[in-house]
Amino acid sequence: MKKNALIFSLILSITGSSIPLAAYEKQQVLTIAVGEMPFLFSGVPEDSGAYNVLFDTVKQQMTVPYKLLYVPVARADIVFINGQVDCLTPASTAKMAEKHKLIASQPYNYVTAYIYNSTSEPSISSLHDLDKKIVAIQRGFTYGGKNFGENISVIAVGTINQSIEMLLKGRIDAFVGYESDVVNAFKEYDSSLIHTNKAFIVHSQSENIVCYKSKVTEQFIQQFDASLHLLKSSGQHKQIMAY
Secondary structure, X not given: OHHHHHHHHHHHHHHOOOOOHHHHHHHOOEEEEEEOEOOOEOOOHHHOOHHHHHHHHHHOOOOOOEEEEEEOHHHHHHHHHOOOOOEEEEEOOOOOOOHHHEEEOOOOEEEEEEEEEEOOOOOOOOHHHHOOOEEEEEOOOOHHHOOOOOOXXXXXXXXXXXHHHHHHOOOOOEEEEEHHHHHHHHHHOXXXXXXXXXXXXXXXXXXXXXXXXXXXXXXXXXXXXXXXXXXXXXXXHHHHHOO
């Protein structure tokens, strides 16, 4: 290792300069933190879903290299805020500070969160229906800063699958989940036992890629948006989202 470093130093001393910034940027591989969601966006092949297919398809039209770092949802925000990665997804700049330092892609999907409970009980039409009850939320999700109040016992779980299993076992009364996550998770459960009231929306947001602004990320976002536009124009995007 020391020998390699010495050779590199000698090369720099001979040329009289360091590696040009432009050359570095061309070679830079962006790291995107992904808040992992089984059966929607996952680094585990058997748990992959629509977002995996979307990103694999979009990437075919892009030249800026990038890699996906799959981490728990709660950790994804942390590694991005700490500057350990270049980008974050799924994400939105809506609640982020210092927006002038960020750049975001066009939305690749829109998601809505609802409250799900057992079909043995009436569907939830307001937070008052949850008074004195136990509700599970996914760790790291804020649902737009939703305040559930002091009369509701809120517990955090790791995945939407855990929420479903706890509800089916009677350990909780309801859970909050984004529809896309729940629909994908229902592939492993009997969905006829769980329902929701779509007239009562907890939170709705767009799914984007958010990056720290730089020449490389600007080029990346430009290419991503262009490729995404082609997919939407051809109707392929709609097919992928139904994956």
